[in-house]
Amino acid sequence: xxxxxxxxxxxxxxxxxxxxxxxxxxxxxxxxxxxxxxxxxxxxxxxxxxxxxxxxxxxxxxxxxxxxxxxxxxxxxxxxxxxxxxxxxxxxxxxxxxxxxxxxxxxxxxxxxxxxxxxxxxxxxxxxxxxxxxxxxxxxxxxxxxxxxxxxxxxxxxxxxxxxxxxxxxxxxxxxxxxxxxxxxxxxxxxxxxxxxxxxxxxxxxxxxxxxxxxxxxxxxxxxxxxxxxxxxxxxxxxxxxxxxxxxxxxxxxxxxxxxxxxxxxxxxxxxxxxxxxxxxxxxxxxxxxxxxxxxxxxxxxxxxxxxxxxxxxxxxxxxxxxxxxxxxxxxxxxxxxxxxxxxxxxxxxxxxxxxxxxxxxxxxxxxxxxxxxxxxxxxxxxxxxxxxxxxxxxxxxxxxxxxxxxxxxxxx
Amino acid sequence: xxxxxxxxxxxxxxxxxxxxxxxxxxxxxxxxxxxxxxxxxxxxxxxxxxxxxxxxxxxxxxxxxxxxxxxxxxxxxxxxxxxxxxxxxxxxxxxxxxxxxxxxxxxxxxxxxxxxxxxxxxxxxxxxxxxxxxxxxxxxxxxxxxxxxxxxxxxxxxxxxxxxxxxxxxxxxxxxxxxxxxxxxxxxxxxxxxxxxxxxxxxxxxxxxxxxxxxxxxxxxxxxxxxxxxxxxxxxxxxxxxxxxxxxxxxxxxxxxxxxx
Numbered sequence: 124x125x126x127x128x129x130x131x132x133x134x135x136x137x138x139x140x141x142x143x144x145x146x147x148x149x150x151x152x153x154x155x156x157x158x159x160x161x162x163x164x165x166x167x168x169x170x171x172x173x174x175x176x177x178x179x180x181x182x183x184x185x186x187x188x189x190x191x192x193x194x195x196x197x198x199x200x201x202x203x204x205x206x207x208x209x210x211x212x213x214x215x216x217x218x219x220x221x222x223x224x225x226x227x228x229x230x231x232x233x234x235x236x237x238x239x240x241x242x243x244x245x246x247x248x249x250x251x252x253x254x255x256x257x258x259x260x261x262x263x264x265x266x267x268x269x270x271x272x273x274x275x276x277x278x279x280x281x282x283x284x285x286x287x288x289x290x291x292x293x294x295x296x297x298x299x300x301x302x303x304x305x306x307x308x309x310x311x312x313x314x315x316x317x318x319x320x321x322x323x324x325x326x327x328x329x330x331x332x333x334x335x336x337x338x339x340x341x342x343x344x345x346x347x348x349x350x351x352x353x354x355x356x357x358x359x360x361x362x363x364x365x366x367x368x369x370x371x372x373x374x375x376x377x378x379x380x381x382x383x384x385x386x387x388x389x390x391x392x393x394x395x396x397x398x399x400x401x402x403x404x405x406x407x408x409x410x411x412x413x414x415x416x417x418x419x420x421x422x423x424x425x426x427x428x429x430x431x432x433x434x435x436x437x438x439x440x441x442x443x444x445x446x447x448x449x450x451x452x453x454x455x456x457x458x459x460x461x462x463x464x465x466x467x468x469x470x471x472x473x474x475x476x477x478x479x480x481x482x483x484x485x486x487x488x489x490x491x492x493x494x495x496x497x498x499x500x501x502x503x504x505x506x507x508x509x510x511x512x513x514x515x516x517x518x519x520x521x522x523x524x525x526x527x528x529x530x531x532x533x534x535x536x
Numbered sequence: 537x538x539x540x541x542x543x544x545x546x547x548x549x550x551x552x553x554x555x556x557x558x559x560x561x562x563x564x565x566x567x568x569x570x571x572x573x574x575x576x577x578x579x580x581x582x583x584x585x586x587x588x589x590x591x592x593x594x595x596x597x598x599x600x601x602x603x604x605x606x607x608x609x610x611x612x613x614x615x616x617x618x619x620x621x622x623x624x625x626x627x628x629x630x631x632x633x634x635x636x637x638x639x640x641x642x643x644x645x646x647x648x649x650x651x652x653x654x655x656x657x658x659x660x661x662x663x664x665x666x667x668x669x670x671x672x673x674x675x676x677x678x679x680x681x682x683x684x685x686x687x688x689x690x691x692x693x694x695x696x697x698x699x700x701x702x703x704x705x706x707x708x709x710x711x712x713x714x715x716x717x718x719x720x721x722x723x724x725x726x727x728x729x730x731x732x733x734x735x736x737x738x739x740x741x742x743x744x745x746x747x748x749x750x751x752x753x754x755x756x757x758x759x760x761x762x763x764x765x766x767x768x769x770x771x772x773x774x775x776x777x778x779x780x781x782x783x784x785x786x787x788x789x790x791x792x793x794x795x796x797x
Contacts, residue, residue: 154661
């Protein structure tokens with residue numbers, strides 16, 4: 124982590140001092156939490172100025188997480204896509220291999236940063252929410268590493284479909300608390316996390332897993348995840364001395380996407396595509412907040428939300444538990460509105476097909492979350508020239524998803 | 537004098553009672569609150585994601601939404617209440633999204649038309665005041681702010697800036713209906729708040745028994761009771777009005793007696 128001076132006319136200077144990304148973001152929390160959120164911001168500003176904090180963060184990322192993650196040219200996938208592309212078309216497909224991180228996903232980058240902040244603030248108890256369980260596992264991991272008690276809120280429905288991760292969290296010493304309110308998914312787990320926090324403000328740090336929530340969370344999660352884009356940018360330049368033409372990443376809350384995109388925002392020739400989960404399709408149940416929602420306030424920030432005309436929040440659906448959330452990080456809402464990033468969506472079915480395609484062509488079992496990005500990569504690559512480059516974030520590995528995929532394919536294991 | 541300031545100018549502390557709109561027979565329950573002696577009524581606007589509420593009010597929200605309650609129904613309940621009870625102040629309490637989804641001006645205007653006196657929004661702190669505060673103040677609706685055990689002396693002026701009607705002291709750091717604050721901490725907090733403001737101070741969260749209400753009434757200008765009433769509505773369903781009235785009357789009696797001691 125390095126401290127960047129603001130660049131004039133840069134798209135990388137958000138949020139403003141009140142935590143707003145244009146009309147989005149902010150601090151929409153109960154008064155009980157407000158002093159804590161202000162404290163966290165003060166502590167984060169101090170940490171940003173402290174070379175020891177950056178040194179410890181970088182050291183843990185290198186020796187504990189296993190960074191930098193490789194940048195990989197997916198040659199056989201590229202060839203496979205070219206077979207079905209018009210003549211001369213079929214961009215080169217590259218992956219940022221964040222699935223090779225310790226714990227199997229990008230989530231750990233952010234957890235390392237936040238637990239260091241928690242320790243700086245003298246907090247002695249850690250809570251988190253989790254959807255797919257990747258953030259829960261990453262949080263439980265850093266809690267074990269630093270010896271702090273860990274409580275993970277997880278929707279009852281997600282517990283059922285992500286049993287391997289539930290067991291992992293328990294092995295790591297975390298207590299997994301099932302949430303039965305609402306639909307029993309990520310949104311409900313986040314409500315319960317906030318309720319715990321408000322009742323335990325004196326000793327508890329809430330490690331939010333995505334680039335959402337009250338300011339400064341969207342900013343600090345983005346900054347911790349930006350290691351993805353910073354590495355990828357440097358790796359691209361050193362490997363082939365050019366930047367990619369298009370970046371692609373899957374979006375639930377949007378932390379892996381903002382982590383990849385942010386360091387490239389001022390590179391005018393780099394296009395970006397965020398992929399939301401279209402579930403059963405945009406006319407049916409889905410989790411595509413930008414495509415099917417409108418701005419509103421939930422979980423501490425203003426952002427695009429799936430909701431009805433009265434502002435009641437809708438239930439999201441995706442085969443991927445990690446994308447099953449009716450909102451999106453506020454910086455993505457802003458990037459959509461200013462037109463810097465294009466957003467599109469991929470259905471459960473398309474993601475499943477891409478999941479299998481990557482397994483067969485590259486020997487990589489992706490998580491269902493980046494499988495959405497891979498489906499979009501396939502779609503986009505066919506439209507692009509062969510000398511162009513797509514870089515997608517392979518943000519998680521698929522070990523956790525094999526049961527879900529088996530069931531969807533009608534196989535029992 | 538507004539209805540709210542009149543309610544807090546009575547010779548006894550104000551009894552502030554809460555129910556969730558659209559949960560059970562709201563019209564009958566509102567009348568029962570008035571009949572039991574409530575001085576101020578908070579009508580909860582149900583929300584799918586009531587992050588600051590404990591199980592009792594969460595479930596009331598779900599019951600109400602499952603029964604099909606829309607924002608328009610809540611304003612209709614409020615307007616009808618205003619016709620039946622011209623003098624009892626009515627405060628809408630809820631979360632930012634249902635209040636701001638059509639814009640703060642729309643919400644303030646609907647409040648005005650329905651005869652609503654004040655608004656409590658759980659998740660719009662002073663830092664996000666532009667979302668709703670200016671619209672309410674322009675429409676002459678009181679924006680009631682919350683102070684909590686974590687609101688220290690340096691922050692309190694921020695909370696008070698733009699607050700009106702009364703100040704709602706949330707006596708426990710937590711969600712509604714569960715923990716009970718120690719009376720000594722309430723005494724200290726009310727004294728601290730009174731040193732900073734002339735607004736009436738109403739104390740809530742976790743208040744259930746007439747004894748607790750009486751203890752708070754000895755130091756504060758108002759006592760807020762919510763979850764305990766909502767639980768009666770849950771238990772008695774469509775026939776909750778009688779038990780609600782009797783319970784509220786027991787609270788009122790204790791509050792009135794408290795100041796005579």
